[in-house]
Amino acid sequence: MIKTITHKLFSVGLAILVLFSTVSFTIEKHYCGDVLVGTSVFAAAENCGMEAMEKAQKKSCCKDEVDVVEGQDELKITSFEDLDIEQQQFLVAFTQFYINLFESLPKQVIPHKDYSPPNLVQDIQVLDQVFLI
Template sequence: MIQNVLHKTFSVALALLVFFSTVSFTVEKHFCGDVLVDVSVFSELQKCAMEAFEIEMAEKTQVHCCKDTVDLVKGQDHLTIKKFEDLDFDQQLFLSTFAYSYINLFEGLPQQVIPHKYYSPPNLVADIQVRDQVFLI
């Protein structure tokens, strides 16, 4: 029972590890001056109230007080898949021996023949031990 639960937990953990190692996402940040106004991972940034005012001022003075930064967290692009032929001879020998022994580990026992399975004993007419006065001591 506990082995089954551990096996499933380990399988889910490995699947999540592969999933999170290949996911890419961006983190967007909006600063007004030196103050962080909004951080967004999956949605649009909310601009500050100064944004409309800044656009008008930027046309006149060419100085921006608000800025947006984008941080890219890049996951793994490709996973390497090895084929059996790419392995050394020793590794191939180990894997084939391990697979053979593992498969044979769960092979069922052959059907055992029980010769007296359907045998019904004869009807008891008299208790022979009492009649012959033979007892085990």
């Protein structure tokens, strides 16, 4: 019971690890001076509304930072032909062994399947006072 629960939790954890290792996203931050005004993970960050004033002054007090979290995008995909001859032989032997491992058992003949026991009128052991101890 505990082994199956642990196995399932470990499997889910590894699946989540693979998912998050391949996902990439960006974090955008908008600063007005030294004050953080807006932060966003998937969309553009919220501005402070100083764009009109910045155009007139030609000097910007605001700055945007973009942090990119890159996921793994180069996954190694190998085909059967890329393996060595020893690895190919092992893979073929393993699959053949695994397929032939689960053969069905022969159907067993039960000779007394259709036999019905006689109807008991009285319990003979109680009648003769014979009991197994």
